Amino acid sequence: MPSPAIVARCAAQRLTAASSRSVLPSALRFSSRTPLRAAAICQSRHYVTPSAAQNATVDVENRKIETAEVLHQTGKNPADIDVGGMPHADAMMSPQAGILKQATIMDQGARPIYMDMQATTPTDPRVLDAMLPFYTGLYGNPHSRTHAYGWEAEKAVDKAREHIADLVGADPKEIIFTSGATESNNMSIKGVARFYKAKKKHIITSQTEHKCVLDSCRHLQEEGFEVTYLPVQNNGLIDLKQLEAAIRPDTSLVSIMTVNNEIGVIQPMEEIGRICKKHKVFFHTDAAQAVGKIPVDVNKWGVDLMSISGHKIYGPKGIGACFVRRRPRVRLEPIISGGGQERGLRSGTLAPPLVVGMGEACRIAKEELAYDHARVSALSKRLQDGLLAMEHTTLNGSPDHRYPGCVNISFAYVEGESLLMALKDIALSSGSACTSASLEPSYVLRALGSSDESAHSSIRFGIGRFTTEAEIDYVLKAVKERVNFLRELSPLWELVQEGVDLSTIEWTGH
Amino acid sequence: MAETAQTARSLYRNLLRYSNRFAAYNFREYAKRRSRDAFREHQHEQDPKRIKALLALGDKDLKVLQRQTMLSRYFQMDRLVVEGQETGQQKGHKGNIARLKDTGWD
Structure with missing residues (x-):
């Protein structure tokens, strides 16, 4: 150009x-x-x-x-x-x-609207403003104790740690910086399980967890641990009675995510925390999608370990944090060994620009929590009402216990991937970004008990701090047009319009 | 008191002026909306101490806005599909657009 x-x-x-x-x-x-x-x-x-x-x-x-x-x-x-x-x-x-040229002016942009806030969020300009000094002049190593460059970086890191701790109601000493929520999840699950493996060899998690939790558990199974994958109800919530029944004397850890990344349901954290406390089991939660979006309090919930991500709260990518409770002390076997930074749980030099950016993002999130939540709820209602007004559309996950910024809708008789292709002017996803490369239906939706067709035809809309009303209206109009267009092409839709129940048809295989 | 009102008005005008300079659509709209809502939220504030603190906060935000809007000018992306929407034939000079009505649809 x-x-x-x-x-x-x-x-x-x-x-x-x-x-x-x-x-x-x-x-x-x-x-x-x-x-x-x-x-x-x-x-x-x-x-x-x-x-x-x-x-x-x-x-x-x-x-x-x-x-x-x-x-x-x-x-x-x-x-x-x-x-x-x-x-x-x-x-x-x-x-x-x-x-x-001069013939006709099309005063329109070509960049798609961003509606995938669960995958990542745009970096807030205020966050970038806080980070820039640490990329230019303040380049000291925060672990250097012998000169001013180190001291000023360390001071900034401590300030950021305070902001993060403040947002989740923890003590600054309980925050461990990692490279992201995936590392925090790995660290918590593998760390606790390995530390207590002499006596306790059982872990409980749910089927709708993020891939990194499920994969960590599968890895532990190979090491000889036993893992229970709790099923979820149709609304995406776990059954507390089932959870209590699954806890055994040798259970070391329960890991349940706070807000689901695909359907946005909020699990009953306080109740789960109470059950874990009663049975003296450590409780880990993946709160990457929850922190900064809904009120989070580790003490009220009784959480022992919590994973936080920087780039889901309008902060920089490549940074995350892990809350590790000090009283009663949770002990972990560190995955990364080295210089003994971060209480020896995660060695390696911290990245002050990223840490400061995440701290600033948390500070803003705490200040703006009520404002953002009200706005996201209003926009979400507008989107949800508009989409559900179309025929044969369903909302996935519990309508009551949910974070409004994540709207997962199934459009029956439309192939989800082809709808995504048709909606080139809107950046959307059918599930988590990690699994968006494969055409497999989402395992989260399958766990909710939805059929293969329904799981295939669902799309996730993410609403965030920077989404505008005009964008919501554009999305509504575009989705309505294209869904109708794709349905007109579909022979199944023709049958449905004629009143044929699709489940009664016997398909002949080739 | 009148002096404070004057300062507040000038701060508000500046915030809106700089908000408009964001090259990115989402940030521009957010900055405008947030400034407007923040002033509306505190428009009946009476406590002089609180007013002073709020004005200081606004001043800090204005500085951030000045730096970041300038930065956003250097790293411009193509515009979003929701922006602009003016379509038609160019008439005269200075890029004036005579909007043509799309006939035949109604």
Whole structure:
């Protein structure tokens, strides 16, 4: 894409080239006054500059750079630059507008709307503002104790730790920085299980957990641990009686996520915490989708370990935190050994820019929690009402116990992947980003008991702090149009319109 | 008191002015909305100490806004599909758009 200043300069050059050409005919004027010598001059008559050595070289020494002109042009907005004949430089910068030239102006962008807030969130400008000094001047190692560079970084890290602890109601000393929620989950589950493996060899988790929890548990099974995968009810919540029944004397850990990343249901954390406390079992929760979006209090919930992610709360990617309770003490076997940073649980130099960014994100999240929640709820209601007003659409997960920012809807008789392809102007996903590469139906929806077809046809809409009403309306309109279009193509939809019950049809296999 | 009101008004105007300079649609809309809602929320504030603290907070946010809007100008993306929406024939100069009615649909 050419920069606006270059575009303007090219146009200016064209103009000066045109004016310099008018110098040539002076020889011709002279010739008309002296007809005798006209024939001789005619031989050298030309309308273009003759090629000569001096015309082909650039005089490097005496080249003039117009500093004033360059300075004049820097900092100009594309919209303010007149490129002569064209609409303006702004239109030239957009590839679509460039093709259309002056014929018709399409003052529309081409970038899709972002509606996948469960995968990641845009970095808040306030967070970036807090991070930038640590990428430029404050580059000290926070573990250096011998000079000011280290001290200032350490001070900033401690401040960030306070903000995070403040958001979840913990003590700053109980926050361990990791590379993300996946590492926190691995650290908690494998760490606790391995530390207590001499006496306790049983772990409980649920079927709708994130892949990193399920995979950690599968890994532990290979090491000789026993794992119970609790089923969930149709609304996505676990059955507390079933949980209590599953706890054995040798159970070391229960791991249940707070807010599900695909369907947004909130598990009854307080009740689970109470059961775990009663049976003296450690309680770990993956709160990557919950922190900063719903009120979180580790003491009220009775949580012993909690995973937090930076980039789900408008912070930077590549940073997360793990809450590890100190009283009563939870002991872990660290996965990463080394210099003994972070209480020896996660060695390795901290990244002050990321840590500060996450701290700032948590501070903002705490301040804006009520405002954001009210706004996300209002937008979610608008979206949900609009989508459920269409025929044969269902909301997945409990309608009452849910975080409103995650709306998972099944569009019957439409293939989810083809709908995603049709909705190219909206960035959406049918499930978690980790599994979006495969065409398998979501295991979370299968665990809820929905059929293969229903799981295949569901789409997750994520609403966040920066979503606007206009975007919601655009999404509603686009989804309605495209779903109707895809259904018109489908022979199944035709059968449904005729009143045929699809479950009664006997399909012949090939 | 009148002086404080003047300061608050000027801060509000500045916040809105700089909010508008975000190149990214979502941040621009959020900054405008958040400034407006914050001032509306505290419009009946009477306690002078609290007003002073709020104004200081606003000043801090304005500085962040000034830096970040400038930064966002340097890293512009293409615009979102919901932005603009002006479509038609260009008429005259300075990029004026005469909107053409899409006929035949109604």
